[in-house]
Amino acid sequence: MNTPGGNTLSAAEHTCALICCLSRDIPNAVATMRAGKWDRKNFMGSELYGKTLGIIGLGRIGKEVALRMQSFGMTTIGYDPIIPGTVSAEFGVEWMELEHLWPRVDYITVHTPLIPQTTNLINDAVFAKCKARVRVVNCARGGIIDEDALLKALESGQCGGAGLDVYINEPPTDYKLAQHPKVIATPHLGASTVEAQKRVAVEIAEQFVDLMKGKSLFGAINAQAMNNALSPDTRPWVELGRCLGTLLGKLGVNPKHGVSLLAYGQVLKNAGQYLSAAVLAGLLGNSTHCGCEGLNLNLVSAPALAKKLGIQVQVSMHDIATNFHGPLVLVTIDNQTVGGTASGGQPLLESINGTQFSPLAALSGQVIVFKASADPGLLATIAGLIAGKGAHIQGLSVSGHKGGTQWGVVNLQTAPEVGLHGISAAVQSAFSISF
């Protein structure tokens, strides 16, 4: 789990505190007083008013830093590859390309993740493009500012001071930077406030509750792409994927032979990742082939488990299906294919192995799925047998036939076992599912 929002304000305030300390060299001044010295000459500071702050990374923390430093009268300019200028303008930051930003700034603060594009983002070449005595702050991740380049720039005077809360190695393997007189160094304290820790604890607890209720994946690490997977629009498709996976698991296919997922329809254009995760969650928890039968898997754990088991998943998205009007998901494993759609928030089974259901069968509640010899009287026979056992039928749908067999789905109000035993003599095979 991570709780990205909980410590935003604390990290932003810490950044602002470092900027303020840099402008007046407060820590060094404090040290002289502690040493019993009254030294007013060596601490001529400079105002923040009228100075320009360059903010690299205009996400949660970058934005809060901007809003706070504007109250000191700083001009805030910034860069972020994702946040456009129209958005940053709403919080008073003029967006510009880095090349235009470097020569204009008096202070730079970085608020990006540490990724290849941001590693050593502030380096020798960048210091050379900045005004002399530019001050830099890193409260994000060690390594965004090249530590060697920073030390050189501090020595040469090109950099007038640095506020650092994070380091390439934590704790640092050498304290050269932290001990430099022009550096104000804190030991990764950005999130260390009573309020942030409380917020983070509450957020983590809420995330666990949501995750257990299947409500949300927000905060689950490695699941950024899934954060929208349980929005009202996508939820029925996630549920459909899980149902189709469950059905295939019960059909006895071996997931280790590979999963192929075809999705048709504009609405599913961006659904590949969460659909396949949902199929895997249903499939692996219901398969006898992988040693994970009965596990309650979710959109995060299922793909991770599939990867561990070496299960290949092929996903392809298409605009429209040829023989079905509307969005359609087809999942094939071991030459067995199940197809489904969602309507009115409800997952529906469209086909098994190319035989189409009419009406489409609801994949919810207590369900019996059976395979039988093609027979025009099949529907009536099955209904009679199940009703004869005293089970209440909510829905019954049979597919067209192919090669002399057809499939059927019975939706029951009562436990499916009762009906299952009733029909066993009239079908080739049958199994029950609780969706």
Ligand SMILES: NC(=O)C1=CN([C@@H]2O[C@H](COP(=O)(O)OP(=O)(O)OC[C@H]3O[C@@H](n4cnc5c(N)ncnc54)[C@H](O)[C@@H]3O)[C@@H](O)[C@H]2O)C=CC1
């Ligand atoms: N010192 C501490 O204790 C704390 C440090 N952090 C760190 O602060 C950083 C920022 O956190 P948040 O604002 O919450 O993250 P965020 O995800 O809200 O914002 C990060 C922003 O960086 C941008 N970005 C990505 N690549 C970029 C690039 N090449 N150039 C410029 N911008 C780029 C993203 O588009 C995004 O808008 C993270 O590295 C986080 O780990 C966060 C909390 C506490």
Ligand SMILES: O=C(O)C(=O)COP(=O)(O)O
């Ligand atoms: O949330 C972050 O990115 C942090 O850097 C906070 O780190 P911490 O939880 O204080 O070890």
